[in-house]
Every structure is written in C-alpha cells, then in structure tokens.
Amino acid sequence: MxxxxxxxxxxGRLLDTTYELIGFAGQLGAESAMLLVGSDSQLPAFNGTxxxxxxxxxxxxxxxxxxxxxxEVVGKxxxxxxxxxxxxxxxxxxxxVAAALKCAQISEIVAITDNGFEVGCxxxxxxxxxxxxxxxxxxxxxxxxxxxxxxxxxxxxxxxTTAVTSTLEFVxxxxxxxxxxxxxxxxxxxxxxxxxxxxxxxxxxQALAKALGGELGASRPVVDAGWVDHSHQxxxxxxxxxxxxxxACGVSGAIQHLAGMKKSDFIVxxxxxxxxxxxxxxxxxxxxxxxxxxxxLTAKLQ
Amino acid sequence: xxxxVCIKQVPDMESRFKPNGSGTWFDEADLAWRMNEYDEYAVExxxxxxxxxxxxxxxxxxxxxxxxxxxxxxxALAMGADRAVHIxxxxxxxxxxxxxxxxxxxxxxxxxYDLIFTGMQSQDRGSAQVGVLVAEQLGLSxxxxxxxxxxxxxIVTAKRELEGGIKGVARLRLPALVTCQxxxxxxxxxxxPNIMKAKxxxxxxxxxxxxxxxxxxxVTTSFHPPAKKGGGVxxxxxxxxxxxxxxxxLKEKTAILR
Numbered sequence: 001m002x003x004x005x006x007x008x009x010x011x012g013r014l015l016d017t018t019y020e021l022i023g024f025a026g027q028l029g030a031e032s033a034m035l036l037v038g039s040d041s042q043l044p045a046f047n048g049t050x051x052x053x054x055x056x057x058x059x060x061x062x063x064x065x066x067x068x069x070x071x072e073v074v075g076k077x078x079x080x081x082x083x084x085x086x087x088x089x090x091x092x093x094x095x096x097v098a099a100a101l102k103c104a105q106i107s108e109i110v111a112i113t114d115n116g117f118e119v120g121c122x123x124x125x126x127x128x129x130x131x132x133x134x135x136x137x138x139x140x141x142x143x144x145x146x147x148x149x150x151x152x153x154x155x156x157x158x159x160x161t162t163a164v165t166s167t168l169e170f171v172x173x174x175x176x177x178x179x180x181x182x183x184x185x186x187x188x189x190x191x192x193x194x195x196x197x198x199x200x201x202x203x204x205x206q207a208l209a210k211a212l213g214g215e216l217g218a219s220r221p222v223v224d225a226g227w228v229d230h231s232h233q234x235x236x237x238x239x240x241x242x243x244x245x246x247x248a249c250g251v252s253g254a255i256q257h258l259a260g261m262k263k264s265d266f267i268v269x270x271x272x273x274x275x276x277x278x279x280x281x282x283x284x285x286x287x288x289x290x291x292x293x294x295x296x297l298t299a300k301l302q
Numbered sequence: 303x304x305x306x307v308c309i310k311q312v313p314d315m316e317s318r319f320k321p322n323g324s325g326t327w328f329d330e331a332d333l334a335w336r337m338n339e340y341d342e343y344a345v346e347x348x349x350x351x352x353x354x355x356x357x358x359x360x361x362x363x364x365x366x367x368x369x370x371x372x373x374x375x376x377x378a379l380a381m382g383a384d385r386a387v388h389i390x391x392x393x394x395x396x397x398x399x400x401x402x403x404x405x406x407x408x409x410x411x412x413x414x415y416d417l418i419f420t421g422m423q424s425q426d427r428g429s430a431q432v433g434v435l436v437a438e439q440l441g442l443s444x445x446x447x448x449x450x451x452x453x454x455x456x457i458v459t460a461k462r463e464l465e466g467g468i469k470g471v472a473r474l475r476l477p478a479l480v481t482c483q484x485x486x487x488x489x490x491x492x493x494x495p496n497i498m499k500a501k502x503x504x505x506x507x508x509x510x511x512x513x514x515x516x517x518x519x520x521v522t523t524s525f526h527p528p529a530k531k532g533g534g535v536x537x538x539x540x541x542x543x544x545x546x547x548x549x550x551x552l553k554e555k556t557a558i559l560r
Contacts, residue, residue, distance in 0.1 A: 010464070061462075061470050063444070088464045091422075091430040092446040095399075098431070099438035104400070104519035107429040115523050122328070122426050123315040129524040133517075167443035169473045171459075176467030188558055212558060224485035236465055245558045252315070266556045268548065273316055275527070279534060284551055287538040296545045301559075 003030035004079040006070065008089050009038035009055055011173060017085045018044050022149035024083060024141050027112055035073050037066055040157065047153030053160040061089070064166040067096045072162060074101065079136070086140035094140050104132040110145040124255050124277040143236075144259055181215060181231045188214025188245045189264075191234055192222050195250020195271060195290050199227040205249050208294050211301045212245070217261075219251045235260035250290040253278030270294065305361040306415040307348040307383065308406055308433070309341040311374040312426045319527075326522045327395045328426075337374040340421025344482040346489040347451050348419040349382035354453070360384050362413070366405055367394040372505065379500035380492030386503065391510035398518045399427070403435035408513040410440060415477065417458070422447050422481040430481075437479035445472050446481040 003025050007018040014036075022044070025032040033049045037058050043050060051073045058065050070093075074082065082097055084090030086108040098105035111118040116131030117139070183189055190209035192202050202222075209216045218228035220235055234241055236256040246264035251257060253269070253276055261267070262281045269282035270290050279285045286293060313319075313333040322329040337345075345363065352361040363378040365371045366389040375386045389405060391397070397405075410418065420433035430446075437444035443458075449469065450461025462470040463483050474480075492500070535551070537544055552559045 010468075061472065086430075088447050088462060088470075092434065092462075095431045095434035096438050096444075098400075099435050102519075104398075105429070105431055106520060107431060119428075120528075121428055121525075122313075122319050123428075125315070125527070126319050126328070127524075127526055127528050128326075128522050129526075130520050130522050132519065133521050134519050167475045167478070168445065171471040171473060173464075174461070174469040174471060220484060226488070237463060237467055245552070245556050266552075268552075274536065274538075275318060277528075279536070280528065280530075282534050283555070284548065285534055285536045286544055286548060287536065288541060288544055292541050293544060296541050297548060300545050300549060 001028065001030040001081075002077065002079040003028065003032040003081045003083055004070070004073060004077055005032050005034045006082065006084045006090070006093070007034050007036040007038065007044065008085060008087065009036065009042070009060055011060070012039060012042070012055070014038060014042040014044055016148075017087065017143055019148045019151065020141065020143065020146050021083055021085060022046060023147040026149060027146060030081070033073070033077055033079070034155070035070060037069065043155055043157065045151040045153050046155045048155060050155040050157050051160050052157050053162070057161070059170050061170045062166060063093055063096055063168065065162065065164045066093055067100060068162050068164045069160055070097050071100055072160065081137045081139050084138070084140045086142050090140045094138050098138040101136055101138070103134040103136045103138060105138040105140070106130050106132060107140050109139055109141045120255065123252060125275055142255065177230060183215055183217060183232070183234065183239045183241045186215040186241070186243050188212045188247075189217040189234070189241055189243045190214055190247045190249065191217035191219060191251055192228060192249055193219040193251030194221040195252070196222070197291060199225070201291055202227050204291065204294055208247065208249075208298045211298050214243070214245070217241070219257050220254065248278050248282070249294055251278050252276045253280065303355055303359045303417070304413065304415045305348055305352060305359055305417050305419070306410060306413070307341070307344050307361065307363050307378065307419040308436075309345060309363060309365050309374055309378055310338040310421070310424050311335050311365065311367055311371040312338045312424055315425055321525045325524060327525050335370055335373065337377055338421050338424045340423060340425070340482060340484060342489040343484060343486040344419040344421050345378045345381050345383065346487045347482055350487065351417070351453055352382060352384070362387060364389065364406065364409065366391050366402060366510065368392045375505060376500055377492060379503045380497045381490055382496070384503065386505040388505055388507045389510050389513060390507055398520045399429045399431035399435060400519045401514060401516050403432050403439060404516040405510060405513045406432070406436050407439045408515070409508070410436065417476055418442065418479040420479065420481050422483050433479060433481040440477070443474040443476070443478040444480070445474055447483045448480050449483050449486050451480065451486065
C-alpha cells in the first residue's frame with residue numbers, strides 16, 4: 001500500500017495538521033511520500049520523499065495548479081491513496097483530484113476498520129463504513145481523529161515546478177476579526193446552542209454564566225442567526241477554549257464545535273436529545289429542556 | 303444569464319436515526335424532511351443575484367429524489383427561483399457523490415448554465431464532494447465554503463471561510479460554481495403571496511434513467527451509531543431533582559462551586 005500525503009501551508013507556515021496525515025498513514029500501514037506547496041525553510045520531520053513546489057511561485061490557494069502538481073506526482077508514484085486533511089484546503093482540492101483521476105473519494109474519515117473507512121453522517125450522530133470500488137482512492141481525514149506522528153526523520157526533497165493557467169485568481173487573506181471577548185481566559189463558559197430556541201432566550205443562558213462567574217459562549221448556528229455576536233463563538237472558526245467548567249446548553253455538538261471545547265476540564269451538556277453528539281465529550285449529560293432546566297439551576301445557585 | 307441552484311432534501315437532524323433494511327442508510331419512516339440547511343444559503347444567494355440582474359437572468363432550482371423532494375423545490379420557488387427541475391429518483395439514497403454529480407452534469411451540460419450554486423455539503427451525507435465534482439466535470443471555475451459573494455461584470459468575488467476565522471478571497475471568471483457555507487447571508491422566509499405565486503411556476507420532471515450512466519465508485523457497507531465512549535454520566539428525570547444532582551456533581555468534581 002502506497003500513499004501520497006498532501007500537506008498544508010498557510011501564509012508561509014507549515015500547518016501542524018500535516019503530522020496527523022503522517023499518523024494516519026502509519027495506522028494504515030502505508031509507505032508514504034508527501035507533496036507540499038510550501039517552502040524549503042519549513043519542512044516537516046518526515047522519513048520519506050517530499051515533493052516540494054514553491055508556494056511563493058505557485059500560490060497557497062491555486063486549486064487548478066495544485067491539482068496539476070498532485071496529478072504529476074500521482075503519475076510518478078502510482079499511489080493507492082491520496083490523503084488530505086478534511087479542512088478548507090482539503091475538501092476544496094480533494095474532489096478536483098478525484099474527478100481528474102475518475103476515482104472514489106471517501107470524505108472526513110474518523111477511523112480505519114477491517115471493512116473500510118468509518119465516516120460520520122447525519123450531523124455526526126451516526127457513522128457509515130465505506131469502501132472504495134476503484135483501484136485508487138482519494139481520502140480526507142477528520143482533524144483530530146488520528147494520532148499526531150512523532151516529529152522524526154529527515155525528508156528527501158524533490159523540487160517540482162509546473163505552470164497552469166487558471167480561471168481563479170487568489171486575491172489574499174483577510175485576518176480574523178478582533179476578539180472583544182477573550183474566552184480563553186475564562187474559568188467557566190456557558191454556551192448557548194440552537195436548542196435555546198430564540199434570541200429572546202439568550203439572556204437566560206447569560207444569567208447562568210453570570211451566576212457561575214463565567215462568560216457566555218455561542219455555537220455557530222446561534223451566531224449565524226444573529227442571536228449572539230461572533231466574538232463569543234466557540235469552535236474551529238471561532239475560539240478554542242479549555243475552561244475548568246464548560247456548560248453546553250442546547251448544543252448538538254457538530255465536530256467543528258467539539259474541536260473548540262473538548263479539552264475543557266469538566267463538560268456538562270444539557271440537551272433534550274439523548275443521542276446528540278455532544279454526549280460523546282460530555283462528562284455529564286443532562287437530558288432536559290434547556291429553557292426549563294437552566295433557569296431552575298440559576299435560581300438554585302443564586 | 304442562466305443561474306442554477308442545486309438543493310437536497312434531508313431529514314430533520316433532531317430525528318432518531320435507525321438503519322434501514324439493507325443496513326446501509328437510515329430508515330425513512332417517521333422522518334420529517336426539510337431543505338438541507340447549506341442549500342438554503344445557496345438559494346438565498348442565487349435569488350439575490352437574480353434580483354440584482356433583473357429580467358436578464360433566469361434562476362432554475364434542481365433537486366434529485368422521490369416525489370417528497372418537490373416540497374423543498376416549492377420552497378426554493380417561493381423564495382424566488384423562476385423554474386424547477388425535479389430529477390425523479392426513488393433510489394437517490396443509494397447513489398454515491400460521483401453518481402449524483404454525474405446526474406447533475408448530464409442535465410447542466412445541455413443547459414449551459416453560467417453560474418451554479420450549491421451548499422458546501424449535505425447535513426446527512428456530508429461528503430462535501432458533489433459541487434466540486436460537478437464543476438470539474440463541466441470545466442467550471444470553482445470556489446468552496448463561501449461566506450461572502452459578489453458579482454460584477456462577469457467576475458465573481460468569493461470570500462472563503464478558512465480555519466481560525468481567517469478568510470481567503472478569490473476572483474472567478476464565469477462560467478463558475480460556488481459552494482455556500484452557513485452564515486453566508488440570512489435566508490428569507492417565503493411570504494404567503496410568493497408561496498401562491500410559486501404554485502404557478504414550472505416544475506419539469508425528468509426520470510433519472512436518462513441521465514445516469516456512471517456506476518458507483520464508493521460503497522457503503524454499514525450505517526450505525528458511533529461507539530459510545532465510556533465515562534460520561536447521563537441524568538434524566540424531573541427538573542428539580544436534576545438541578546440538585548447537577549449541583550452535587552459540580553461541587554464534587556469541579557473547584558467552581560464550593
């Protein structure tokens with residue numbers, strides 16, 4: 001089994017998730033090579049060949065060109081699988097490669113099993129086992145699902161160049177908005193999820209946060225709906241937190257949310273859906289209606 | 303200018319999912335269905351562009367599935383799409399993303415759309431593949447995960463959501479396809495007059511048989527709940543009792559309550 005791992009750079013820096021790709025290939029028992037559009041000043045520790053294209057020339061987001069580079073290396077190596085992280089880079093690029101190679105893609109893998117790859121579905125509440133019906137397969141793996149490889153080894157580097165005309169022009173990055181709430185410093189975070197029902201109910205969650213001397217957090221749907229400001233958002237596209245106590249009120253537990261809070265010391269989830277994925281990380285799951293339970297808890301604490 | 307928005311009908315995600323007879327997908331009995339949430343943002347953005355362009359543009363909404371998907375199509379028409387294509391496929395759940403994309407491509411290749419909108423993924427299958435596969439098979443310029451969109455003089459400016467709150471901005475020439483992320487806009491609720499108007503709009507029904515020539519490339523062998531990780535305590539019961547139990551546990555396990 002041979003794999004080609006597609007590492008990731010952003011603004012000149014190698015992303016740490018690259019080591020998860022190496023960890024995944026280790027579990028798969030695959031002999032691997034890596035392709036990076038990056039720079040030789042920041043190479044990962046890796047025992048194998050790295051095919052390196054210069055991001056200064058190729059651009060960090062230039063999917064037509066990155067696809068072409070991958071196809072060239074696939075032609076040389078003939079790998080069984082091509083592996084991406086399931087990130088904004090990976091889920092954008094992987095199907096382009098699968099389309100060009102006319103092969104299966106299996107998205108957001110969380111585990112390797114004897115019968116195939118395990119992936120999440122139905123908002124992470126359920127799992128599917130999927131196997132490829134083509135000789136070659138494109139894989140994307142969920143961030144945090146596989147162990148990070150030890151930072152060992154010295155790669156053998158082969159430089160790549162290519163030129164492709166593209167109908168897409170990358171303009172640049174926009175920085176994240178300034179945070180006026182620093183959730184990372186809070187000992188207690190009480191988060192409002194979609195289960196609070198409506199904007200008018202958010203003060204009820206805020207009151208519990210206040211009673212515990214903590215801050216208000218918010219899940220993505222609540223921020224998208226305009227109930228709570230983005231500066232309170234917990235998760236991959238918001239803030240990553242690890243307070244002493246995290247109380248998730250009506251949060252279903254999308255993977256992007258879990259990634260932002262699962263390292264909290266003690267997690268309480270209040271949800272009327274006993275099967276909600278938040279239950280996977282909660283130390284304590286209270287099966288109740290948020291709008292009944294939270295005011296009662298706040299009253300008792302005051 | 304010809305615009306297309308592709309939508310999927312999915313179950314309410316609060317549902318309890320049970321495996322179906324073949325054990326490879328969920329049992330559809332007793333499920334409530336709605337438009338895939340990501341697609342609502344795609345429809346809204348497409349309708350906004352349709353309004354910006356006025357009568358020079360036409361917006362088609364497309365969905366694949368059994369008769370029940372007409373409900374989702376009607377919602378998109380009530381939001382402002384001009385016409386609809388329903389590709390009739392009672393067995394849509396057995397198709398992999400490659401096949402779904404191929405069906406859309408078979409229709410879109412003839413129609414020569416200038417700009418296609420899709421959700422970035424479905425809430426139930428979540429592969430995040432179909433939009434990009436359609437773009438690649440049709441040779442369209444493509445950007446994914448949009449949280450910002452504007453169009454002027456044949457150029458789309460796409461703001462992509464990256465990790466950590468950073469955005470990436472790219473420009474695309476038409477013909478193009480964009481996949482829409484949650485929060486791109488605020489999807490409108492159809493008003494009663496628009497729901498009435500939508501009843502008169504055309505829904506063309508096409509059998510899937512004439513559009514699908516590709517075999518599946520990925521096979522689902524099992525659909526099941528995740529393995530429960532031990533450790534977590536689950537409390538159920540009357541609210542007053544639950545409150546006392548929770549306070550007791552917090553006093554014991556955390557330093558927050560004394």
